[in-house]
Amino acid sequence: MTSCISIKTVVDESAIKEPYKNPLIVILYDKYNTKKFSEKLKTNMELQFRNANIKVEFIFSDLKSSDELTLNQNDDLNTKINNAINNDQKDIVFILKPASISYQNNAKFVNYSLTGIDVVTQKEVWKARFNTSSSFETNGLAKKAAQKILERLKTDKVL
Numbered sequence: 001m002t003s004c005i006s007i008k009t010v011v012d013e014s015a016i017k018e019p020y021k022n023p024l025i026v027i028l029y030d031k032y033n034t035k036k037f038s039e040k041l042k043t044n045m046e047l048q049f050r051n052a053n054i055k056v057e058f059i060f061s062d063l064k065s066s067d068e069l070t071l072n073q074n075d076d077l078n079t080k081i082n083n084a085i086n087n088d089q090k091d092i093v094f095i096l097k098p099a100s101i102s103y104q105n106n107a108k109f110v111n112y113s114l115t116g117i118d119v120v121t122q123k124e125v126w127k128a129r130f131n132t133s134s135s136f137e138t139n140g141l142a143k144k145a146a147q148k149i150l151e152r153l154k155t156d157k158v159l
Contacts, residue, residue, distance in 0.1 A: 003134035003141035007148050011156045015118060015125045019159050020092040023056050023116075024084050026077070028063040028097035034110060035062075037132070038098075040142035048146045054159055057084055063097055085119055092125070092158070093117045099129070109133045114149065116158060126158045 025045065029038035042060055049056045061077050084090055099111045109131065116126035130148065134141045153159040 003132070003144065005130060005132055005141065005144045005148050007128055007130040007152055009126065009128040009152050009156055011158065012123070012125045013157075015121065015123060016158060019157055020116075021055070021159075022088065022090050023054075023092045023094060023159065024059065024081065024090040025056055025094045025096065026059045026061065026081060028061055028095070030098050030101070031062050033101045034098045037110070037142060041096075041145055044143045044146035045149065048150045052150060052154075054150075057088065057090070059084065091119050093119060094126075107133055107135050126153075126156060128152060 027038055027042050027045075029035045038060070042058055046056075046058065059077070059080050061080070081093060085093065094114055094116050096112060096114045099113045101111075102109045110133075111129060111131050114128040114130065115124055117123065118125045128149070130145065132141060132145060150159075
């Protein structure tokens with residue numbers, strides 16, 4: 001099986017007056033299922049954005065398991081996000097997280113959601129769902145995903 005990526009997006013064009021110029025991308029991962037791919041995706045996204053001369057900051061964080069018994073588990077992540085917004089006047093925050101994971105015939109299928117939230121209005125202005133499938137988690141798959149995400153953000157005039 002070869003690796004495959006598909007992406008679907010929805011845009012609130014009335015909310016986007018001009019492309020955003022100072023994004024923050026928060027990549028959440030499941031430490032048992034998506035950490036390696038998410039690390040590769042982050043590395044490839046950093047490269048894609050740098051090559052496109054788009055300033056971007058990343059936060060990489062563990063998506064806490066719902067079965068963990070912890071208090072205030074999101075406080076650290078929220079603090080990091082708020083600090084990034086306040087220290088560098090971010091105008092949009094993208095939250096990328098795994099939505100579902102399944103396995104079939106030695107292939108791994110992971111669906112991700114990626115939501116763009118305007119910092120000023122606190123409203124979702126862009127949302128994507130992308131699906132990955134691969135027999136192995138390869139750097140090539142992460143590279144394809146990073147390319148497709150950036151292409152769609154440009155095509156949809158978000159960045």
